[in-house]
Amino acid sequence: MRLSERPGERIDRGKTLSFTFHGKHMQGFDGDTIGSALYASGQRVFSRSFKYHRPRGLVCCSGHCANCQMTVDGIPSVRVCTTPLREGSAVKGQNYIGSLQHDLMQATDKFAGPFTPPGFYYKTFIRPRKLWPLYEKFLRGAAGLGPLDPNGSRQERVDVENRHTDVAVIGGGQAGLEAAIAAAQAGNSVVVIDEGYDVGGVLLADRDGIGTAAELRRAASEAGVEILAPAIAIGLFEQGMVPVAYGNLLIKYRAHRVIVASGIVEQPLVFPGNDLIGVMLPDAVRRLVNGFSIKPAERAVVLTVDDRGHQAAADLEAAGVEIAKIVDFRNESPTIEAQGKGGKVAQVSISGYHVKADLLVMSGSPQPNYKLLAQAGARVAYDESRGVFIPTDLPANVEAVGAVTGDVGEPAVPSPILDHRGDKCFVCFCEDQTTKDLKYAIAEGFDSIELSKRYTTVTMGPCQGRLCHTNSIRVYAKTTGLDENTIGTTTSRPPYTPISMGLLAGPPQEPKKRTSLHHRHKDMGGIMMWTGAWRRPHSYGPDAGAEAQHVHEALGLIDVSTLGKILVTGPDAGAFLDRVYPNRFSDLKVGRTRYGVLTGDAGRIMDDGVVARVDENTFYVSATSTGADGVYQWFTWWNAVWFMDVEFANMTGALAAVNVAGPHAREAMQRVSDDDFSSEGFGYLDAKHVTVAGVPTLALRIGFVGELGYELHFPGSLAEHVWDEIFEKAADLDPKPFGLEPQRILRLEKGHVIVSQDTDSESNLHEAAMPWLVKNDKEFAWVGKWATQQVADRGLKWMLVGFESPSGAIPVEGGQVVVDGVSSGRVTSVRKSVELGKVIGLAIVRNELAVDGGRFDVQVNGRPTPMTVHLGAFYDPAGEKVKS
Amino acid sequence: MLVTCPNCGPREVQELRCAGETTKRPTSTPTVRELNEYIYFRRNVWGTQREWWFCRTCEDWFMAERHTYTNEVEKTWHPEKSSASRKTLDGAT
Numbered sequence: 022m023r024l025s026e027r028p029g030e031r032i033d034r035g036k037t038l039s040f041t042f043h044g045k046h047m048q049g050f051d052g053d054t055i056g057s058a059l060y061a062s063g064q065r066v067f068s069r070s071f072k073y074h075r076p077r078g079l080v081c082c083s084g085h086c087a088n089c090q091m092t093v094d095g096i097p098s099v100r101v102c103t104t105p106l107r108e109g110s111a112v113k114g115q116n117y118i119g120s121l122q123h124d125l126m127q128a129t130d131k132f133a134g135p136f137t138p139p140g141f142y143y144k145t146f147i148r149p150r151k152l153w154p155l156y157e158k159f160l161r162g163a164a165g166l167g168p169l170d171p172n173g174s175r176q177e178r179v180d181v182e183n184r185h186t187d188v189a190v191i192g193g194g195q196a197g198l199e200a201a202i203a204a205a206q207a208g209n210s211v212v213v214i215d216e217g218y219d220v221g222g223v224l225l226a227d228r229d230g231i232g233t234a235a236e237l238r239r240a241a242s243e244a245g246v247e248i249l250a251p252a253i254a255i256g257l258f259e260q261g262m263v264p265v266a267y268g269n270l271l272i273k274y275r276a277h278r279v280i281v282a283s284g285i286v287e288q289p290l291v292f293p294g295n296d297l298i299g300v301m302l303p304d305a306v307r308r309l310v311n312g313f314s315i316k317p318a319e320r321a322v323v324l325t326v327d328d329r330g331h332q333a334a335a336d337l338e339a340a341g342v343e344i345a346k347i348v349d350f351r352n353e354s355p356t357i358e359a360q361g362k363g364g365k366v367a368q369v370s371i372s373g374y375h376v377k378a379d380l381l382v383m384s385g386s387p388q389p390n391y392k393l394l395a396q397a398g399a400r401v402a403y404d405e406s407r408g409v410f411i412p413t414d415l416p417a418n419v420e421a422v423g424a425v426t427g428d429v430g431e432p433a434v435p436s437p438i439l440d441h442r443g444d445k446c447f448v449c450f451c452e453d454q455t456t457k458d459l460k461y462a463i464a465e466g467f468d469s470i471e472l473s474k475r476y477t478t479v480t481m482g483p484c485q486g487r488l489c490h491t492n493s494i495r496v497y498a499k500t501t502g503l504d505e506n507t508i509g510t511t512t513s514r515p516p517y518t519p520i521s522m523g524l525l526a527g528p529p530q531e532p533k534k535r536t537s538l539h540h541r542h543k544d545m546g547g548i549m550m551w552t553g554a555w556r557r558p559h560s561y562g563p564d565a566g567a568e569a570q571h572v573h574e575a576l577g578l579i580d581v582s583t584l585g586k587i588l589v590t591g592p593d594a595g596a597f598l599d600r601v602y603p604n605r606f607s608d609l610k611v612g613r614t615r616y617g618v619l620t621g622d623a624g625r626i627m628d629d630g631v632v633a634r635v636d637e638n639t640f641y642v643s644a645t646s647t648g649a650d651g652v653y654q655w656f657t658w659w660n661a662v663w664f665m666d667v668e669f670a671n672m673t674g675a676l677a678a679v680n681v682a683g684p685h686a687r688e689a690m691q692r693v694s695d696d697d698f699s700s701e702g703f704g705y706l707d708a709k710h711v712t713v714a715g716v717p718t719l720a721l722r723i724g725f726v727g728e729l730g731y732e733l734h735f736p737g738s739l740a741e742h743v744w745d746e747i748f749e750k751a752a753d754l755d756p757k758p759f760g761l762e763p764q765r766i767l768r769l770e771k772g773h774v775i776v777s778q779d780t781d782s783e784s785n786l787h788e789a790a791m792p793w794l795v796k797n798d799k800e801f802a803w804v805g806k807w808a809t810q811q812v813a814d815r816g817l818k819w820m821l822v823g824f825e826s827p828s829g830a831i832p833v834e835g836g837q838v839v840v841d842g843v844s845s846g847r848v849t850s851v852r853k854s855v856e857l858g859k860v861i862g863l864a865i866v867r868n869e870l871a872v873d874g875g876r877f878d879v880q881v882n883g884r885p886t887p888m889t890v891h892l893g894a895f896y897d898p899a900g901e902k903v904k905s
Numbered sequence: 906m907l908v909t910c911p912n913c914g915p916r917e918v919q920e921l922r923c924a925g926e927t928t929k930r931p932t933s934t935p936t937v938r939e940l941n942e943y944i945y946f947r948r949n950v951w952g953t954q955r956e957w958w959f960c961r962t963c964e965d966w967f968m969a970e971r972h973t974y975t976n977e978v979e980k981t982w983h984p985e986k987s988s989a990s991r992k993t994l995d996g997a998t
Contacts, residue, residue: 183917259976260907275907275917622930623944654959654966658924661957661966664986671964807931807940 022316023061024340029231030314031219032057040110043121049106054218056082056089056102057313059112065298065365067091067101069116071166071482072453073130076122076364078298080450080488082305084216084251084518085286087451087483090166091115097167098483098519103218103251115167138461139454139477166483181271181527186210186247189263189276191254191393194222196423197282198237198246204280205244212274213241214265215250216518222284223424226307228336256515257281257397261418266520271527281394282423286487288385289447290324291456291496292439294359296447299366300381303333310340318380322369323347324357325384326434333382345376350437357439385436388491389425395513403505408435410491410510436492438499448496449489451482459496470497474511483519486511536582537677537740545758552761553647555583560760566855569763572728573856576683577759578747579726585630585649586676586734587656590639591667598632598640600801601659603786603809604794609634614706614721617642618776618786618794619652624808626784628652629776631732633708633721641708641719641734645776649673659804677740681747682730684905689751690720690731693743698731705904714746724903726767727896766852769861770896772823779821779849779863785812788819788868819846820871823891826851826860830886832879838866839878839885845870848879854895861895864888906976910960911967911983924957927968953979 026034036051042059049058056079059067066076067089077088084103092115093099101112114121146156188204190197193215205211213220220241221234241248252267261276287302289295299318303325309315320343323330334344348355348371355372359381368377391412395401397419399412404427411427424430440446440456448454454477467476470493479493480486490510497508534555542549547558558580560568571577589598595607602617609615614633621627628648633641644652653671660667681689690698696711697703703722711720718735725732735743748756765775774780780789786809787795795809826832831851838846851862870877875890897903906918926947931939948954956969958981970980 258906262906273917653964654922657964658957658959658966661984802931802934807935808944811937811940 022063024310024314024316027311027314029228029311031225031231031312032314038106038108040106040108040112042112043114044111051106053106053313054102055091055093055099055104055106055110055112057309057315058106059101060309060317061313061315066114066121068114069121069124069126070296070453071116071451074117074124074126074128075130075296075453076124076127076298077296077450078365079301079305079309080289081287081302082308085484085487090483092167095170096521097169100518103216105218105251139458140462140465177269179269179271179521179523179526179528181273183273183275184212185275186212187276188212188278188280189214189254189261189274190246190280190282191257191263192222192282192284192390192423192425193217193220193238193248193250194282194284194423195224195233195237196284197222197280198234198241200280200282200422201246202237202241202244204278205241205246209278210247211245212247212249212276214252214254214263214274215248216253218251220248220250223304225312226304227332228311228339231311253516253518253520254393255517255520257393257419258515259416266516266518266524269524271524277418279419281419281421281425283390283393283425285387285424285429286390287329287387288436288491289450289488290326290357290383290385290436290439291446291448291492292324292357292359292383293442293444293446294361294366295383296445296450297359297361297366297381298364299361299379300359300383303329303382303384306333306380306382307336310336316340316342318342318378320345320378321380321382322371322376322378323382323384324350325382326350326386326436327384327431329387330382330384333384337380337382342380345378346371351434354437356441358442385492386434387424387429389427389429390487391425392485392487392513393517394419394421394425395510396515396517401510405505410505435495438492438495440496448492449477449479449482451484451489452478454479454489454493456496459493460500463497463500468501470494470508471511473497480511485517485519486513534583536580537737538580538582538679538744541741541744542580542758547758547760550761552583555646557583558758558760560762561758565760565762565766566853568757568759569766570855571755571757572683572726572759572763572767574684576681576685576689576751576754576756577726577763578744578756579680579682579759579761579764580677580744581680581732582677582737582740583646583649584673584678585628585642585644585646585652586672586678587642587644587649587653588639588670588672589642589656589667590670591665592638593665593667594638594640595634596801597656597660597663597665597667598642599799599803600663601656601804602632602794603803603805604796605799606632606634606640609640611636612708614708614723616794618791619655620786620805620809622804622808624785624805624812625782626776626780626786626789627655629774631721631723633719635708635710635719648776675737676734677737677743678732678734679740679744679747680726680730680732682726682728684729684902685751685754685756686729686731689747689754689756692750692754693746696720700905703731705900714743714750716743718743724771724900725773726764727771727894728767728902729905730903765850766854769850769852769863770854770856770894772863772894774821774863775850779865781865784821784865785809787812787817788821788865790821790871817868819865820868821849821863821865822871822875823893823895824848824862824864824877824888825891825895826862826886826888828886829860830881831860832862832881832886832888836879836881838864838870838888839880840867840870845877857895861891862888866890906978908958908969908971908978909981910958910963910965911981912963912965913960916960916962920961922959922961924959924966927955927957949973 032050032052080088089102090098117124119125187209188211190201190213193213224230224234255264263274265272358370394412398416400414446456467473542558550559598606618629619627630643693714721732836848846866848864873892878885
């Protein structure tokens, strides 16, 4: 129920906001949080507890605890007490069967509760093992927080930003804002990050404080301070890194100085029934009364160890709530039990004397909110005189101001643990752990707080220990007789508050690269596929076999612009390549090309490509599409040590490349170029500077696809022009584009290897059937020499071989090679060749199988199917076509 | 974590690539043990370690001394031609 208009209230009664709660239309005011609007309209059940499905209501109203977690607009586990109300929000509860009000799963509380001590599930459901899938199905459904729709897609875009600031202030209470203003006035850029619905911290609970908070906010804005609220500083990392969850934005702040002003966390008292709806912390009720002008109840009892309870009582009284009784533990220590009806407080038993009440304010001694500091590496020590845990030994460039330093006001009296009746004295609300559970764990031998945390899961819930850490330590102290400092605290870890995985995953986009000819492929019907980050045409129609066949019979063009292209130039260029490649390049003649494979010093094949010598001091190195950046880094890394007189330029993005292949390739080139493409003037494996369609081009005559072909490299900006010219001028030769899939068929017919398809992280030159590349007579020990030699010395175990499938059955790539029932290798590539009229492939097999005509089986459709080894190329083994 | 590229200044670690601690490439044919140590074994110290870094912005390699526990990068520099490490991949000697 709303009170009549009060000075200082944060709601704007002139502006009504509509939202739905379980589909029902509700209203609140601008300035409301979802939590306050629901509470004002009479809603008391906000959530169901994790394990026992007990109804829970508002407890802290400041974003600390998890008792108000709901699903808002499809996003689960939103703390509605600090989430500003938005027009049209769809809000619903979570973790129940039936309804939030009447959760059928509450049976677990009535019946199973007493029988489910810590470890119950581990101990009970381990036998029989066979039944676990059945148990799991039930248990997964029974416990947990809000569900994500497994079929849903992300509704809202999330973004990640990097920002720099001189000073980041975490916590926008009085101390934080004052520090921020001072820092800003000294000329620093300052940001204030606060998890509340507004800055002000504990001021927002106080009738006069609300005005002070507004003034501070205004002063901060005027001083140029940027204010983010509600925003969560997820963690505090080295070198001033503060990642902040701010709505759908993850901001990674890099701050020269971090000021932590995270204030206090009010602590609950531990007594029977302390989780009933209507048992609240003092600042929670004060926020409802003073901020949102809500009369939270009719009749209240206050339990307190400090003045905070009395402040709450005064505010309640001013709001017309009858104060039935105030118990101040500084003067008396009665036994307490809250008794409920329908999960809500109905009466409080004080040393056996019953007091009717629908609100029970509990004020334990507040604790400094030191979690972020501890997580950043600060030590936390217990100050016995004040009853608080204080962060010390702060990391460099991190300061703490305000109450988080331990300055929580009046000397606190450690909160009593009033578990005289044992049952349902909750220490941890998130995980439904009672004092009984903790004592049970201690009795079972989990006598260190860290062990107990793992066993009982106390402090591991979504409140991250803020409401249960201190009380669990106190239960330990009381039970074991040790003092708080000896028991110590558990390790604080990020995130400070649970945040959505989507925020960490970043924006829903994958970077994609397109070649200069992308739109031509689309226009020509290219079926695009992913290859690494590249979008490339798989084929230009459903029949990739026919597309390959056209290259054999007429003329095909394939866009190979994705190839890595590195210019290696300088007097030492040849000597450099001799060092990084197993074979020799210093003796390569100008205008010639040579195939090269790169290995690391472990002897494993990294990448391959063609190297052309363009002039005396210049080599043009091609690398695989995915290896381009890696090869460039590999070259420059070695030369960062060797300091040879050589330079590297990565031309991958600047140049386009097109392979023109097929029996008509020569004629096609002559239509678009005046240069000599004759067999004599431009031989196989030659590299020449030519002009194609008026464009300066480096042409390499190589035969990856097994037919006469010219790989043309030219500026990417002119790619469409060159492509169009060839198609136009050679139209009568029937040019057709071909995609990656036909290229894979064509190269397989030649037995050409694709690195990382037919090789893996274990492949070496000998066992990939390329011993002819190994030149050990070079002066310098080329990279990979020693390890490659070791393979030769130990003897070959595996060999990459070609095979045919006589039955025509097509094994899967990765299929297991079997000989006499023993696993003997695997298939790496397999395709059906129209040209050859058979199924061919490559496989890594045991070396003894690598004889022409040898036989092995591969599982096809679960049946061992015989295959025949074929060494060398399947198509045109003498290379007459490519040399024609 | 911030690392200062000698060319580009302080950069977020995502803009760089760490290639690990420096290693010493044998200068003559190694024994199997020596080769395995060079390829597979790292000192993995607790404390200051010399590492190779690659800056994706200027595409240049540089060396860094980083504390492996605190991640504080104490020093970064481009290797120099005159340095004793010229013949080996080793910054530690």
